[in-house]
Amino acid sequence: LIFLKVVSDYGTGEKVTPEKVTDLIGSNIEKITSWLEQIHRNCLINQVSFSDEEEECIRKVIVNLQCSVSMEHQLRQILRYYKLAHGSFCERLNQYMNNPDMPCKTKTEGKKYFEKLKSKLI
Known part of the structure; x- marks a missing residue:
């Protein structure tokens, strides 16, 4: 702003x-x-732009969590900040996605896991 x-x-x-x-x-x-x-x-x-590998990691999260467009925008913004502060985030996302509950079965479940992921990245 x-x-x-x-x-x-x-x-x-x-x-x-x-x-x-x-x-x-x-x-x-x-x-x-x-x-x-x-x-x-x-x-x-x-x-901040994402590499092909990072885009693939982001796509995996979006699909597995059944992210809405709004959630995708939030995720990308959080990952931009994360990348500036810590570098690559793929390993961190892959660890999170290797959960036996993935992919989420419902959007509600996806929102729950999305909030948890956000708290881990912020």
Whole structure:
């Protein structure tokens, strides 16, 4: 999340109107968009990608736990952080998936195991 604070007065007590804020943003839109584009470029450069082996491990978890799309997004985000902090996560995921209860038989069961996995990774 990015928050942009617009300083519309300098403590003069002047009343701030929506029109004044719109004018301030409009007159500085090039600076604002340039700043946002710079942040976007930095995010793309620093984005963590997964190897083919890691993608295969992720796919195995998604299938075995019957993950929803939302759960898959959560898992990928957690694994990005894990990879940045600890390196590869495949061995850890494979150990977790070598549970005799895998694959899960129901989505409810999958959610239960998903929560346990999240707590182990975070």
